[in-house]
Amino acid sequence: MSSAPARRELANAIRALSMDAVQKANSGHPGAPMGMADIAEVLWRDFMRHNPADPTWADRDRFVLSNGHGSMLLYSLLHLTGYGVSLDDIKNFRQLGSPTAGHPEYGDAPGIETTTGPLGQGIANAVGMALAEKMLAGQFNRDGHTIVDHNTYCFLGDGCMMEGISHEVASLAGTLGLGKLVAFYDDNGISIDGEVEGWFTDDTVERFRAYGWQVIPNVDGHNAEEIMVAVENARANTSQPTLICCKTIIGFGSPNKQGKEDSHGAALGEDEITLTRKALGWEYGPFEIPADIKSAWDAKEAGAKAQSEWQQRFDAYQAAYPELAAEFTRRMASELPADFAEQADAYIRECQEKGEKVATRKASQNTLDAFGPLLPELAGGSADLAGSNNTIWKGCKSVTADDASGNYIHYGVREFGMTAIQNGLCLHGGLRPYGGTFLVFMEYARNAVRMAAIMHQPNILVYTHDSIGLGEDGPTHQPIEQLANLRLTPNMRTWRPCDTVESAVSWKQAVLRQDGPSALIFSRQGLPCMERGSEQLAEIEKGGYTLLQTGEDTPDAIIIATGSEVELAVIAARALTGKNIRVVSMPCVEEFLAQDKAYQDSVLPGDVRARVAVEAAIADYWFRFVGLDGKVIGMNSFGASAPAGDLFKHFNITAEAVQEAVESLL
Numbered sequence: 001m002s003s004a005p006a007r008r009e010l011a012n013a014i015r016a017l018s019m020d021a022v023q024k025a026n027s028g029h030p031g032a033p034m035g036m037a038d039i040a041e042v043l044w045r046d047f048m049r050h051n052p053a054d055p056t057w058a059d060r061d062r063f064v065l066s067n068g069h070g071s072m073l074l075y076s077l078l079h080l081t082g083y084g085v086s087l088d089d090i091k092n093f094r095q096l097g098s099p100t101a102g103h104p105e106y107g108d109a110p111g112i113e114t115t116t117g118p119l120g121q122g123i124a125n126a127v128g129m130a131l132a133e134k135m136l137a138g139q140f141n142r143d144g145h146t147i148v149d150h151n152t153y154c155f156l157g158d159g160c161m162m163e164g165i166s167h168e169v170a171s172l173a174g175t176l177g178l179g180k181l182v183a184f185y186d187d188n189g190i191s192i193d194g195e196v197e198g199w200f201t202d203d204t205v206e207r208f209r210a211y212g213w214q215v216i217p218n219v220d221g222h223n224a225e226e227i228m229v230a231v232e233n234a235r236a237n238t239s240q241p242t243l244i245c246c247k248t249i250i251g252f253g254s255p256n257k258q259g260k261e262d263s264h265g266a267a268l269g270e271d272e273i274t275l276t277r278k279a280l281g282w283e284y285g286p287f288e289i290p291a292d293i294k295s296a297w298d299a300k301e302a303g304a305k306a307q308s309e310w311q312q313r314f315d316a317y318q319a320a321y322p323e324l325a326a327e328f329t330r331r332m333a334s335e336l337p338a339d340f341a342e343q344a345d346a347y348i349r350e351c352q353e354k355g356e357k358v359a360t361r362k363a364s365q366n367t368l369d370a371f372g373p374l375l376p377e378l379a380g381g382s383a384d385l386a387g388s389n390n391t392i393w394k395g396c397k398s399v400t401a402d403d404a405s406g407n408y409i410h411y412g413v414r415e416f417g418m419t420a421i422q423n424g425l426c427l428h429g430g431l432r433p434y435g436g437t438f439l440v441f442m443e444y445a446r447n448a449v450r451m452a453a454i455m456h457q458p459n460i461l462v463y464t465h466d467s468i469g470l471g472e473d474g475p476t477h478q479p480i481e482q483l484a485n486l487r488l489t490p491n492m493r494t495w496r497p498c499d500t501v502e503s504a505v506s507w508k509q510a511v512l513r514q515d516g517p518s519a520l521i522f523s524r525q526g527l528p529c530m531e532r533g534s535e536q537l538a539e540i541e542k543g544g545y546t547l548l549q550t551g552e553d554t555p556d557a558i559i560i561a562t563g564s565e566v567e568l569a570v571i572a573a574r575a576l577t578g579k580n581i582r583v584v585s586m587p588c589v590e591e592f593l594a595q596d597k598a599y600q601d602s603v604l605p606g607d608v609r610a611r612v613a614v615e616a617a618i619a620d621y622w623f624r625f626v627g628l629d630g631k632v633i634g635m636n637s638f639g640a641s642a643p644a645g646d647l648f649k650h651f652n653i654t655a656e657a658v659q660e661a662v663e664s665l666l
Helices: 007-025 031-047 068-081 087-091 121-140 158-162 164-175 204-211 224-236 270-280 291-297 300-320 322-332 340-354 360-374 415-428 439-454 482-487 500-512 534-542 565-575 589-593 597-603 619-626 644-650 655-665
Strands: 062-065 152-157 181-187 214-220 242-247 378-382 408-410 432-438 460-464 493-495 518-521 545-549 557-561 581-585 611-618 631-635
Touching: 007 031, 007 068, 007 087, 007 270, 007 291, 031 068, 031 152, 031 181, 031 224, 062 068, 062 121, 068 087, 068 152, 068 291, 121 152, 121 164, 121 181, 121 322, 121 415, 121 439, 152 158, 158 164, 158 181, 164 204, 164 415, 181 224, 204 214, 204 242, 214 224, 224 242, 300 322, 340 360, 340 500, 340 534, 360 378, 360 460, 360 500, 378 415, 415 432, 415 439, 432 439, 439 460, 439 482, 439 518, 482 493, 482 611, 482 619, 493 500, 493 589, 500 518, 500 534, 534 545, 534 589, 545 565, 557 565, 557 619, 557 655, 565 581, 565 611, 565 655, 589 597, 611 619, 611 655, 619 631, 631 655
Parallel strands: 062 152, 152 181, 181 242, 214 242, 378 408, 378 432, 432 460, 460 518, 493 518, 557 581, 557 611, 611 631
Antiparallel strands: 545 581
């Protein structure tokens, strides 16, 4: 009877698959998978609770490969343990249509928890997942009944450590005591440019200790026993996140390229792979995994057992707390309360009846007061601007290290970290996050916003102080190009409402949306409530609609506006006596463009060539709607420091300017 494969043999299966796949593609990063294979073998075979047959099991451990260029490590693990990643998928690494893309892409293959590639965002997502676990445990677990109890594991490298986002999220993770988060630092001392000691000499151990983490230093990343002890110590500390610092050799096993940048981002070459097989004692052909090694890796039986044991616990919980169990099931399935849309519509009608003049940031808060009690899954927050963003509603309870049962996260001045953590909250499931900052500081978070769109995550991004209308803070705080940036992002919905009614509609649509992020753009200054009929009220959610027409039949001219400038458009239209002027409010361009052509033409008839757009943002964006013969009243420069009224006059964004533009076209 043959003996079971040794740990090193099992780890070598990862190394072999990784170097073979990269070689076949003639593209990729073999060094990281080969260097981290021993760590991965211990973690996935001795500690990870997961079920390859059900990758969405609610209480599974989450694994994030933050240094996503080492994607073949993850694909190898998924294939070996029994997920739906075939050997043919491995052979088609980095090829068109293959689920094994160059960097892990969420949704392409089962078991990929998040898209990684931009360094540092994986650890940020992992912080979000660990935070979600802690919040849900606080909200649902009861004495004698623990249904939320899993770990989040993350691999990260020198590049992730250098990225500023890692500082933001690691600091917050320590403050919030995310004890179920275990990060493995692949300390191989090599990046693309060579040995990192020339540009990265941080005392990483003391840095993370200062954040409030437990740090386990000087672990030999190629010694299974040392790795096992480190993971056990990490799991034993549930009050602090843990960083396990693993000293590894990049490209481990490659006689001529291990420990060098040569193995980081390029195929080893056929000759070097032959030498590596010999050095590792791997006596098998390309993509060949012996049956005994494949069997030792297979996690389907253990996964089914782990999930079955959890299901028994959940059944007992369901018997003791049927309402909580039903709520947990609903939220993990990303289902909204059955009556949410109906109650949201009732509130929208109430806003129209009241006709209040308030800043739309305040209208947003009022909407949260109305919608919040309907949505226990809401998890709000702000990057240290809660009082300005108006993101705290009456039912908010702060999340702390000692009590995570709340629904509001104080992110501090960490816009990038906040947005990426929110992505992690979305990916984990059970929570619907929203987070606020000033619109101009979307720039700090830009790449995390993009990742939300790439992953189709329903992250709700609240951006206030939406234009030069914020006034005296000046050009550094006045957004100009940000609206166009958001609108040009695929799979994004950007709402800039003009009043309380459109604000409530934008929130409703953001909550209903499950397949991508929504940016809600709100004003600092007070805005009047527009007059509307029931038909117009119903059309707001289509993104653009006829708000006002001063005459019958086909209009002579159309004015398109958003946000605070809708009021200017209405004033201008009414001043153009003797002319049939249509005012189109377009709170969400992307939603309008998603409507059928018949509806679009009914709002913007093609035979009306006299068109003016007005928005206190970059003017060029709107020529797509007014044509080169039309006119745009907007910004062509950065702002200035002055009271809001003075700025609108100075930059000629006024009702008079709109009126003159229409007259010039007619």
